[in-house]
Amino acid sequence: MELTCQNIRFVPIVHQRIGFAEAVRREALRWRPDAIAVELPPTLLDPIIRGINRLPRISAVAWHEPGCPGELVYLPIDPCDGIIEAARLATRHQIELALIDLDLPGLRARSSHAPDDLIADRAGLERYVEAYAAPLAADPTDPANAAREAEMARRLRALADRRQRVLCVIGLGHYLNVRARLESNDFSTPAPLEPVTQRPGAALFDLHPRALDRALGESPGLTWLREQQREEQELTGECGFDAIEGLLALLRRAGDIYEATYRGQISLIQWQGLLQFARNLALLGGRLRPDLVQAILAARGIVDGDYAWELLKLLRQYPPQQAESPDGLPRLRLRRGRAAIEGAAERFSARPHWGPEPGEELKLQLRRRRPRPELLEEWKREWESEPDPSGLCDWPNESERQEQFMHHVRRRALELLTDNRSRTEPFAASLLDGLDLRETIRNWHQGRLHVRREHPPNGKVGAAVIIFEDQPIEHFPDWRATLYAEHAGESDISFFTTPLGEHVVGPRISRVQFNGLLSVWPANYIPDIWLFPFGEGIKTCGDALLTAAILFSAERYIAWVAPHPPSQPLRRLARRHHHHIIHLPLHTFPREKLRRIRRCHVLLGRDVRAWARDYIFDE
Numbered sequence: 082m083e084l085t086c087q088n089i090r091f092v093p094i095v096h097q098r099i100g101f102a103e104a105v106r107r108e109a110l111r112w113r114p115d116a117i118a119v120e121l122p123p124t125l126l127d128p129i130i131r132g133i134n135r136l137p138r139i140s141a142v143a144w145h146e147p148g149c150p151g152e153l154v155y156l157p158i159d160p161c162d163g164i165i166e167a168a169r170l171a172t173r174h175q176i177e178l179a180l181i182d183l184d185l186p187g188l189r190a191r192s193s194h195a196p197d198d199l200i201a202d203r204a205g206l207e208r209y210v211e212a213y214a215a216p217l218a219a220d221p222t223d224p225a226n227a228a229r230e231a232e233m234a235r236r237l238r239a240l241a242d243r244r245q246r247v248l249c250v251i252g253l254g255h256y257l258n259v260r261a262r263l264e265s266n267d268f269s270t271p272a273p274l275e276p277v278t279q280r281p282g283a284a285l286f287d288l289h290p291r292a293l294d295r296a297l298g299e300s301p302g303l304t305w306l307r308e309q310q311r312e313e314q315e316l317t318g319e320c321g322f323d324a325i326e327g328l329l330a331l332l333r334r335a336g337d338i339y340e341a342t343y344r345g346q347i348s349l350i351q352w353q354g355l356l357q358f359a360r361n362l363a364l365l366g367g368r369l370r371p372d373l374v375q376a377i378l379a380a381r382g383i384v385d386g387d388y389a390w391e392l393l394k395l396l397r398q399y400p401p402q403q404a405e406s407p408d409g410l411p412r413l414r415l416r417r418g419r420a421a422i423e424g425a426a427e428r429f430s431a432r433p434h435w436g437p438e439p440g441e442e443l444k445l446q447l448r449r450r451r452p453r454p455e456l457l458e459e460w461k462r463e464w465e466s467e468p469d470p471s472g473l474c475d476w477p478n479e480s481e482r483q484e485q486f487m488h489h490v491r492r493r494a495l496e497l498l499t500d501n502r503s504r505t506e507p508f509a510a511s512l513l514d515g516l517d518l519r520e521t522i523r524n525w526h527q528g529r530l531h532v533r534r535e536h537p538p539n540g541k542v543g544a545a546v547i548i549f550e551d552q553p554i555e556h557f558p559d560w561r562a563t564l565y566a567e568h569a570g571e572s573d574i575s576f577f578t579t580p581l582g583e584h585v586v587g588p589r590i591s592r593v594q595f596n597g598l599l600s601v602w603p604a605n606y607i608p609d610i611w612l613f614p615f616g617e618g619i620k621t622c623g624d625a626l627l628t629a630a631i632l633f634s635a636e637r638y639i640a641w642v643a644p645h646p647p648s649q650p651l652r653r654l655a656r657r658h659h660h661h662i663i664h665l666p667l668h669t670f671p672r673e674k675l676r677r678i679r680r681c682h683v684l685l686g687r688d689v690r691a692w693a694r695d696y697i698f699d700e
Contacts, residue, residue: 084207086260089237089247090114093210093256094163096435097298099307099324100198101163104206105250106320109170114248116177116240119164120233120255122184124277125156128285129180132158133169137308138401141296141413143420144283147186153420153429155413157288157296160311161304162435167250179240181249183232184277185225189432195253197369199324210256219254228270230255234262286413286422287406294397295415296433300373301399303327324370335380335392342584343387344594345676355383373397390451452696457585463685464582464591475564476682476697477690484571486678487600491542494640494663498538508532542663543602543636548643549667549679550596551623552577560593561611561622566604575599575610575629577622581683587696589685595678599626607633624651627662631655643667 084091090112094101132140143155159165171178201209219226241247293301306327336347359371359379373396381389412423420431505520508530520531560581564574578593586592610629619625630639641647642665655662682697
């Protein structure tokens with residue numbers, strides 16, 4: 082569909098969509114207009130211009146409708162809205178700006194579900210308008226619509242007579258009717274209405290950071306990425322922001338924070354599942370690009386709540402809005418259809434000037450309470466001084482999971498040793514320890530069965546050592562301790578972890594991650610190995626744990642779970658003490674299982690267990 086009518090270039094848009102804001106920039110650079118007309122009433126010109134001049138800090142124009150003192154109507158100065166982008170271009174480049182809409186009292190914009198703006202990006206604005214302008218057109222028999230469209234066509238005709246090239250940014254629902262009136266010079270209305278000629282009560286407010294995700298059409302994080310790129314393109318005269326690439330950048334940045342903070346790692350399979358899940362959620366919601374809620378749901382479902390929380394913080398983060406207002410404007414809060422002005426006790430019902438898309442409000446639960454930064458700093462101060470080791474305790478569910486995993490390691494080590502000692506021989510008179518299917522199939526041409534003869538090891542696995550990340554024994558910022566069994570179902574453990582109190586998740590609750598762990602079963606009250614004089618031959622913490630296992634284990638076999646086999650000196654030490662080390666490579670265990678075992682929460686006092694479940698999620 083051709084969007085040019087005489088000397089007027091129309092840019093039909095859907096409000097608060099980032100793709101249409103980019104379309105306005107492209108058309109403005111290509112058309113080079115002498116005047117820009119936008120679908121806004123002239124009664125709001127002054128506060129809108131002030132809000133545009135404050136960008137990238139986001140404001141909102143708010144006013145009370147006559148006869149509705151308890152209702153506050155607000156117009157966000159959204160940089161991702163095509164009309165705000167057009168007014169911004171006119172203001173920054175000294176182009177005549179015309180506000181051509183009619184201000185009718187009590188006007189309520191209808192909500193409609195428009196197809197995703199990604200279609201306009203990929204297929205072109207003309208094809209998008211051709212396909213969807215008619216289905217989304219406003220009802221021309223409605224008196225309010227007819228009056229507004231007639232006034233917009235009349236003012237647009239007067240502007241086009243004065244200027245050579247006019248760019249008109251208008252809502253997609255009004256485009257066909259305004260163009261038809263413009264081409265036929267029909268500016269009549271079926272019934273006279275009394276528009277508002279002045280709005281002295283319209284004021285400009287600074288939006289509160291927590292109100293951005295409700296006032297903006299796109300997520301605040303994606304809006305900020307677009308703002309950064311727009312400032313760079315202002316210098317080069319280019320345009321174009323890929324929202325998909327912006328969302329991927331936020332996902333990757335959240336992954337980096339997740340790996341640094343929680344010592345987790347997102348596998349390639351999880352990345353593939355995350356992107357596919359987010360795409361499927363978007364398609365189910367009638368979109369091609371995931372919104373904030375869909376991205377968070379996919380992150381929580383594929384990775385975990387911690388990654389979803391870091392992604393949520395990035396998607397809601399808009400740095401220019403964090404500081405106090407530089408010009409002293411009062412802040413406007415928005416929450417669940419209610420509005421409040423900071424410093425005022427009165428509360429209002431809030432209604433956006435542009436009708437929101439139909440939808441429902443969802444409550445996201447990320448399975449762990451997330452405290453405010455002020456509380457985190459207060460809780461960290463409790464861990465600044467070294468706590469009394471006698472007052473520390475663990476989270477019981479994690480201890481049980483850890484003991485079960487160590488028993489699994491012992492069983493697996495014995496199975497590996499048994500498999501290495503087993504022999505296969507042709508069937509003679511007995512099946513012995515069972516049929517060996519692999520060898521039988523391999524020698525099927527001989528027509529003979531093969532059976533297994535197993536030689537069970539003479540002994541048990543008593544000590545198990547697992548090394549996630551080894552480090553030099555002189556490195557002391559971490560936390561090292563030896564804990565003893567409290568009942569018959571526990572083993573003695575010795576470990577080194579990330580620093581205690583570095584990552585606080587609740588009052589007197591610190592999360593640490595094991596870098597290495599020794600479990601001695603059955604418990605025989607081993608000495609504190611971090612105070613034991615091993616000698617100069619021990620260079621790493623992993624070697625210290627394995628040496629302690631050799632010296633203090635009562636059983637013959639020792640399970641060693643680590644990325645690399647033990648050193649030859651330690652193997653010789655084990656033989657001198659009549660021990661045998663069984664190496665199980667770390668990568669042979671499921672990554673998710675290792676991540677759960679590695680994570681541990683330390684409580685500063687047993688009384689903390691009464692409320693710790695609110696801050697600790699048992700996976």
